[in-house]
Amino acid sequence: MERARFQYLARRAEPPKPLLSNVVRAFVAGGLISAVGQVVLGFFVGRGMSPEKAVSPTAVVMVFLGSLFTALGLYDRLAKWAGMGAALPITGFANSMVAPAMEFRTEGLVAGVGARIFQVAGPVLLYGLGSSFVVGMLVWIGLLLRYR
Amino acid sequence: MSRRAGGQTLALRPAAVVRGWSSVAGPMEGAGPLGERFDEVTPDDRLGERSVERAERRYMRRAVDLLLEKTGVEAGDVDVFLAGDLLDQLVTSSFTARELGLPYVGMYGACATSALLLGTGAALVSAGLVRRVIVATASHHLAAERQYRFPVELGVQRAPTAQWTATGGAAFLLEADGDGPRLTHFTLGRVQDMGLKDPGNMGGAMAPAAAHTLTAHFADSGRAPGDYDLILTGDLARVGHPLARKVLEEDGIELGERFEDAGILLYREDQDVHAGGSGTACSALVTAATLLPDLGAGRLRRALMVATGSLHSPTTYQQGESIPVIAHAVALEAAGHGK
Numbered sequence: 001m002e003r004a005r006f007q008y009l010a011r012r013a014e015p016p017k018p019l020l021s022n023v024v025r026a027f028v029a030g031g032l033i034s035a036v037g038q039v040v041l042g043f044f045v046g047r048g049m050s051p052e053k054a055v056s057p058t059a060v061v062m063v064f065l066g067s068l069f070t071a072l073g074l075y076d077r078l079a080k081w082a083g084m085g086a087a088l089p090i091t092g093f094a095n096s097m098v099a100p101a102m103e104f105r106t107e108g109l110v111a112g113v114g115a116r117i118f119q120v121a122g123p124v125l126l127y128g129l130g131s132s133f134v135v136g137m138l139v140w141i142g143l144l145l146r147y148r
Numbered sequence: 149m150s151r152r153a154g155g156q157t158l159a160l161r162p163a164a165v166v167r168g169w170s171s172v173a174g175p176m177e178g179a180g181p182l183g184e185r186f187d188e189v190t191p192d193d194r195l196g197e198r199s200v201e202r203a204e205r206r207y208m209r210r211a212v213d214l215l216l217e218k219t220g221v222e223a224g225d226v227d228v229f230l231a232g233d234l235l236d237q238l239v240t241s242s243f244t245a246r247e248l249g250l251p252y253v254g255m256y257g258a259c260a261t262s263a264l265l266l267g268t269g270a271a272l273v274s275a276g277l278v279r280r281v282i283v284a285t286a287s288h289h290l291a292a293e294r295q296y297r298f299p300v301e302l303g304v305q306r307a308p309t310a311q312w313t314a315t316g317g318a319a320f321l322l323e324a325d326g327d328g329p330r331l332t333h334f335t336l337g338r339v340q341d342m343g344l345k346d347p348g349n350m351g352g353a354m355a356p357a358a359a360h361t362l363t364a365h366f367a368d369s370g371r372a373p374g375d376y377d378l379i380l381t382g383d384l385a386r387v388g389h390p391l392a393r394k395v396l397e398e399d400g401i402e403l404g405e406r407f408e409d410a411g412i413l414l415y416r417e418d419q420d421v422h423a424g425g426s427g428t429a430c431s432a433l434v435t436a437a438t439l440l441p442d443l444g445a446g447r448l449r450r451a452l453m454v455a456t457g458s459l460h461s462p463t464t465y466q467q468g469e470s471i472p473v474i475a476h477a478v479a480l481e482a483a484g485h486g487k
Contacts, residue, residue, distance in 0.1 A: 006356060006395065099299040102301055106200075120299075
């Protein structure tokens with residue numbers, strides 16, 4: 001059989017990804033996780049913290065929750081249902097560090113946990129920090145030109 | 149005397165005898181439609197081991213021990229141990245061979261390993277080079293995940309085309325004569341590549357290999373699909389299996405109802421394994437749990453097992469290479485058949 005003909009058949013044989021339900025689930029789950037974050041933020045603000053200052057402890061609590069549910073073996077089940085809705089919040093970032101740390105524990109604390117903990121999160125950090133640096137430089141240059 | 153029939157097939161004369169077989173399945177495989185038919189089902193898949201690699205080795209070792217128990221053969225009376233698995237450097241096979249102390253060859257054919265081992269073992273026996281060969285394979289879902297894909301606790305959604313690496317081990321005893329189903333033909337695959345690159349759709353990538361080896365088998369052996377009661381592919385699953393059928397149909401080969409797939413048979417659809425099973429244990433478990441017992445009991449007269457393997461590595465995939473695939477086939481028949 002011709003390669004092009006086979007590739008056409010193979011594409012047609014693939015069941016479609018459930019795009020609409022994926023989007024709806026991501027919206028609902030992502031919204032719920034964010035709502036939890038909002039409640040936590042409200043708690044710190046209610047204790048007299050300014051909203052700006054309350055952001056950091058809120059992130060810490062959400063990272064803790066993401067790590068806890070990963071360690072309990074529940075976060076991957078949530079993410080299987082919720083997809084991007086579970087991956088995008090900071091709880092998903094915690095999951096992306098704790099999951100490899102748990103997985104590679106058998107290779108030891110240095111070559112296993114230490115070397116692999118950024119396996120998934122590493123690219124996010126590199127390109128997240130890298131692009132914020134580039135944008136920051138552009139803003140800085142823009143401001144210099146404006147106030148010259 | 150064995151001889152080469154056509155381009156890719158060894159016609160084994162005398163045929164090798166499959167004296168015994170054993171299967172040890174993981175809990176999910178045990179909960180599947182074939183659960184009752186495995187020799188043993190483990191209650192969990194970690195087996196109390198400190199790593200999943202060690203657990204995978206336990207499946208292979210247990211399958212070999214069980215085979216020796218079932219056949220009453222002493223390990224010291226086995227001439228050669230052939231084994232294969234999916235882990236880097238074939239550690240499962242080699243570490244098991246270290247324990248058994250038998251003359252050993254490790255063979256890699258990805259998920260086509262089961263047929264590669266059975267065919268090679270049968271050829272050694274049929275040629276009169278050795279009297280008794282044990283072949284064994286094992287795979288473990290968790291060990292395959294960490295080597296090929298993601299940490300298990302990472303929150304990811306799998307594509308509907310993804311497959312589930314089977315957890316379990318199976319072993320087979322091949323002898324020159326005696327009671328048991330006969331292994332009569334071994335069709336070696338040629339590596340195929342239709343340019344597919346997605347390791348999340350291995351069934352689709354492997355379908356042309358199965359079609360190619362089946363076409364070669366029929367041409368070489370002079371047999372037709374109707375000569376078999378069952379033609380079992382290894383792990384094409386729900387995406388690849390209909391695709392292989394379609395490719396063969398367009399080439400004028402109709403396989404009909406007898407064409408089945410171990411990756412589809414091993415799990416129920418509601419077990420959430422997406423397209424179906426895969427892994428070296430997939431075809432080996434189904435062969436040891438249903439195909440060989442059915443031949444032994446006369447429920448099948450003749451069967452063709454076509455194990456399919458995807459020969460990529462995570463590195464070649466990341467470097468953008470397409471996926472080379474292979475399929476090996478072994479023809480088996482009931483003891484009294486064809487005499």
